[in-house]
Amino acid sequence: xxxxxxxxEDAGLRRRILDTARHLLVQDGYQALSMxxxxxxxxxxxxxxxxxxxxxxxxxxxxxxxxxxxxRDRLRDTAVEHSEAxxxxxxxxxxxxxxxxxxxxEYYEIMFQLRPERMERYPAEKYRAARKNLDFFAQALERGxxxxxxxxxxxxxxxxxxxxxxxxxxxxxxADRVDVRIDPETFIDTAIRQALRGFRASAxxxx
Amino acid sequence: xxxxxxxxEDAGLRRRILDTARHLLVQDGYQALSMxxxxxxxxxxxxxxxxxxxxxxxxxxxxxxxxxxxxRDRLRDTAVEHSEAxxxxxxxxxxxxxxxxxxxxEYYEIMFQLRPERMERYPAEKYRAARKNLDFFAQALERGxxxxxxxxxxxxxxxxxxxxxxxxxxxxxxADRVDVRIDPETFIDTAIRQALRGFRASAxxxx
Amino acid sequence: xxxxxxxxEDAGLRRRILDTARHLLVQDGYQALSMxxxxxxxxxxxxxxxxxxxxxxxxxxxxxxxxxxxxRDRLRDTAVEHSEAxxxxxxxxxxxxxxxxxxxxEYYEIMFQLRPERMERYPAEKYRAARKNLDFFAQALERGxxxxxxxxxxxxxxxxxxxxxxxxxxxxxxADRVDVRIDPETFIDTAIRQALRGFRASAxxxx
Amino acid sequence: xxxxxxxxEDAGLRRRILDTARHLLVQDGYQALSMxxxxxxxxxxxxxxxxxxxxxxxxxxxxxxxxxxxxRDRLRDTAVEHSEAxxxxxxxxxxxxxxxxxxxxEYYEIMFQLRPERMERYPAEKYRAARKNLDFFAQALERGxxxxxxxxxxxxxxxxxxxxxxxxxxxxxxADRVDVRIDPETFIDTAIRQALRGFRASAxxxx
DNA sequence: AATGAATGAGCATTCATTCAT
DNA sequence: GATGAATGAATGCTCATTCAT
Numbered sequence: 001x002x003x004x005x006x007x008x009e010d011a012g013l014r015r016r017i018l019d020t021a022r023h024l025l026v027q028d029g030y031q032a033l034s035m036x037x038x039x040x041x042x043x044x045x046x047x048x049x050x051x052x053x054x055x056x057x058x059x060x061x062x063x064x065x066x067x068x069x070x071x072r073d074r075l076r077d078t079a080v081e082h083s084e085a086x087x088x089x090x091x092x093x094x095x096x097x098x099x100x101x102x103x104x105x106e107y108y109e110i111m112f113q114l115r116p117e118r119m120e121r122y123p124a125e126k127y128r129a130a131r132k133n134l135d136f137f138a139q140a141l142e143r144g145x146x147x148x149x150x151x152x153x154x155x156x157x158x159x160x161x162x163x164x165x166x167x168x169x170x171x172x173x174x175a176d177r178v179d180v181r182i183d184p185e186t187f188i189d190t191a192i193r194q195a196l197r198g199f200r201a202s203a204x205x206x207x
Numbered sequence: 208x209x210x211x212x213x214x215x216e217d218a219g220l221r222r223r224i225l226d227t228a229r230h231l232l233v234q235d236g237y238q239a240l241s242m243x244x245x246x247x248x249x250x251x252x253x254x255x256x257x258x259x260x261x262x263x264x265x266x267x268x269x270x271x272x273x274x275x276x277x278x279r280d281r282l283r284d285t286a287v288e289h290s291e292a293x294x295x296x297x298x299x300x301x302x303x304x305x306x307x308x309x310x311x312x313e314y315y316e317i318m319f320q321l322r323p324e325r326m327e328r329y330p331a332e333k334y335r336a337a338r339k340n341l342d343f344f345a346q347a348l349e350r351g352x353x354x355x356x357x358x359x360x361x362x363x364x365x366x367x368x369x370x371x372x373x374x375x376x377x378x379x380x381x382a383d384r385v386d387v388r389i390d391p392e393t394f395i396d397t398a399i400r401q402a403l404r405g406f407r408a409s410a411x412x413x414x
Numbered sequence: 415x416x417x418x419x420x421x422x423e424d425a426g427l428r429r430r431i432l433d434t435a436r437h438l439l440v441q442d443g444y445q446a447l448s449m450x451x452x453x454x455x456x457x458x459x460x461x462x463x464x465x466x467x468x469x470x471x472x473x474x475x476x477x478x479x480x481x482x483x484x485x486r487d488r489l490r491d492t493a494v495e496h497s498e499a500x501x502x503x504x505x506x507x508x509x510x511x512x513x514x515x516x517x518x519x520e521y522y523e524i525m526f527q528l529r530p531e532r533m534e535r536y537p538a539e540k541y542r543a544a545r546k547n548l549d550f551f552a553q554a555l556e557r558g559x560x561x562x563x564x565x566x567x568x569x570x571x572x573x574x575x576x577x578x579x580x581x582x583x584x585x586x587x588x589a590d591r592v593d594v595r596i597d598p599e600t601f602i603d604t605a606i607r608q609a610l611r612g613f614r615a616s617a618x619x620x621x
Numbered sequence: 622x623x624x625x626x627x628x629x630e631d632a633g634l635r636r637r638i639l640d641t642a643r644h645l646l647v648q649d650g651y652q653a654l655s656m657x658x659x660x661x662x663x664x665x666x667x668x669x670x671x672x673x674x675x676x677x678x679x680x681x682x683x684x685x686x687x688x689x690x691x692x693r694d695r696l697r698d699t700a701v702e703h704s705e706a707x708x709x710x711x712x713x714x715x716x717x718x719x720x721x722x723x724x725x726x727e728y729y730e731i732m733f734q735l736r737p738e739r740m741e742r743y744p745a746e747k748y749r750a751a752r753k754n755l756d757f758f759a760q761a762l763e764r765g766x767x768x769x770x771x772x773x774x775x776x777x778x779x780x781x782x783x784x785x786x787x788x789x790x791x792x793x794x795x796a797d798r799v800d801v802r803i804d805p806e807t808f809i810d811t812a813i814r815q816a817l818r819g820f821r822a823s824a825x826x827x828x
Numbered sequence: 829a830a831t832g833a834a835t836g837a838g839c840a841t842t843c844a845t846t847c848a849t
Numbered sequence: 850g851a852t853g854a855a856t857g858a859a860t861g862c863t864c865a866t867t868c869a870t
Contacts, residue, residue, distance in 0.1 A: 045852050115382055118236050161398040168375025175322055191368040198401035252835050443739050459856050571803055575812040582789025605782040608819035666831045
């Protein structure tokens with residue numbers, strides 16, 4: 001009944017905070033992300049942020065969650081686009097993950113490199129949601145196993161190990177720990193190819 | 208006869224600083240590592256640290272260097288112990304690396320996860336020394352290629368990708384990002400096995 | 415009726431900071447002026463100062479600016495009060511300057527003695543404002559020249575040299591570098607008289 | 622009787638400390654002068670300086686004293702070189718002073734701009750020695766008075782006021798407080814000329 | 829005569845957070 | 850819903866000085 005148009009003001013500020021935080025994160029890195037800077041950037045007082053987030057950690061959790069959702073969407077789209085050939089799908093998923101990581105280095109940092117003990121516990125249910133991203137890999141593997149293309153003991157475990165490979169690849173690139181003489185594209189391609197080769201059935205289809 | 212002043216007091220403090228820094232690093236992470244905390248932990252004044260290290264960065268560099276040397280020694284020993292079979296040697300090297308990472312999480316973060324922009328450039332010559340650790344993997348691969356066991360385009364690149372896999376594995380474990388339902392040992396074994404399978408020659412031993 | 419929050423609390427603290435800074439400045443000198451000391455002196459936390467000033471330099475700039483304004487007001491009043499006789503006006507301006515310096519040693523140091531390399535550049539527009547103070551002297555000289563009382567090559571240059579004389583006089587007095595056997599009043603009078611004599615036309619009134 | 626050649630080792634280090642301190646002073650300014658830096662520069666431990674100077678203040682006092690002596694020597698030489706014409710001598714003394722100040726800005730700072738209250742009291746006897754420099758100006762004035770060229774009430778006072786003028790001139794130049802549009806040489810010349818004109822007898826020598 | 833080890837005090841600045849309004 | 854004022858704790862680092870040897 002008040003003069004505020006639709007009541008979406010509230011949700012609006014929350015969004016602006018998150019968007020700005022993400023921007024600052026991408027621009028200046030995790031270390032430089034502070035409540036005051038976010039507040040300054042949106043033209044509100046620092047105090048205002050606390051009306052929408054209990055703490056900086058809570059804000060970060062929300063951010064991580066968004067990142068996970070974004071990644072999930074990308075992986076889902078990728079899975080949908082490659083609904084047939086398991087190898088192709090798996091390769092596409094791998095490329096998608098690496099691409100996401102390299103395009104969003106700071107997002108990547110808070111999503112996968114922040115140690116949970118060092119933050120107010122990241123709520124369990126969000127971890128579960130995050131883990132869902134692994135299912136795309138697991139499903140692709142299972143489908144490949146069904147068709148005799150892949151050989152895998154436990155798809156959940158193997159999905160985790162592919163993920164580990166990709167994570168290592170992205171991490172080293174982001175941390176600038178790859179020999180400069182190696183072309184990044186080559187590095188990524190080789191890494192993905194190697195990961196895929198690790199799954200192919202021993203004696204493909206020799207009757 | 209009292210001219211020997213009691214032994215290595217001097218080296219002693221330097222060591223205690225390094226050890227304490229390492230401990231704090233694993234306990235609370237890089238972000239929380241401060242000169243004052245180190246000083247407090249050893250019961251000295253913060254100023255004293257500067258008698259042994261020019262700056263916080265210098266201290267970290269020393270720590271990184273130590274870690275690199277330790278890792279190199281371990282890898283060298285491993286390589287020597289497995290002088291024959293390339294597959295075995297590579298597997299052993301992989302296990303050695305993972306073991307090192309899990310046993311020395313304090314080193315691991317600064318050695319492999321710290322973004323260089325956040326630290327005064329780690330001196331070039333030390334980077335070179337660090338990269339030498341990769342050579343153990345490259346050599347093992349090359350030897351395998353010579354014997355027709357491995358199939359690899361560029362051993363330098365492939366060494367980097369194995370390393371990426373291992374690094375991803377260790378990172379996820381240290382960051383507590385692996386599904387709790389997966390046994391760590393299984394995870395590691397699978398990761399290493401997968402990495403190795405990625406190198407085996409296409410038609411292994413068809414006579 | 416209670417909506418007026420008690421008056422100028424806000425402006426109040428800013429003022430207290432400036433005043434306290436000025437006091438500390440004269441008490442212990444520029445070198446000893448620190449944000450903490452100011453804060454301690456007013457019973458606030460050091461952080462609070464940053465709510466009113468962006469940096470220590472900004473605070474000093476504000477102080478310098480205040481001093482310049484105060485001096486300008488005094489000189490302006492003096493010029494107005496002595497609108498006629500150029501010699502009298504110039505003398506009055508000189509006395510005014512010296513008086514200001516001796517009465518406001520706190521301002522004086524930062525206004526005229528601080529080496530600019532030691533401070534973030536004092537904004538150009540303020541320097542321009544500061545220089546305006548010299549115009550009072552230049553104008554008085556010019557008027558005297560018009561009337562044939564003064565003989566001067568370039569009034570801007572000569573204004574600067576009078577100023578130099580006065581500045582030297584104030585500086586030596588403030589730094590306690592004048593022979594104790596010399597009476598300060600005599601010293602000042604002599605200095606001003608000498609400066610004025612330096613301008614009088616060569617053949618004053620020979621008919 | 623020991624193996625140390627002549628015993629001048631001691632005096633030698635004292636000298637090196639002073640010379641180095643002066644060098645650092647000139648190079649980096651008073652603010653940057655620290656015991657450790659001096660020590661580092663001569664390759665001795667900081668502690669060693671304390672064997673030769675009770676404190677940093679004592680070292681500074683010695684430095685100031687040296688500066689005073691150097692200035693005295695220069696003024697004396699100048700006085701000797703211009704033994705005849707009082708006006709010329711006074712002008713030469715003025716030029717000598719200004720030159721000294723501009724050539725040794727940092728020396729100048731500690732000699733004339735350091736507030737004595739902010740240092741352990743600069744010993745009285747040194748002040749007296751320092752003041753002797755003024756006598757050169759006083760003598761030149763007196764000689765001019767004797768010959769009817771100058772008109773002066775108290776040569777001691779007037780010497781102080783010339784000095785004030787010169788000091789103001791040097792100070793403003795060093796502090797970069799002179800209008801950039803004014804040529805420094807012109808500024809100095811005008812200042813000195815004005816100071817001299819302030820002393821000339823009213824009706825020069827009309828019988 | 830010289831030093832290495834050590835320190836307490838100090839610096840400007842930033843941070844996440846609280847609280848009364 | 851939003852804020853201005855305020856803060857305690859922390860940061861890396863430098864300084865003059867002391868003391869036992």
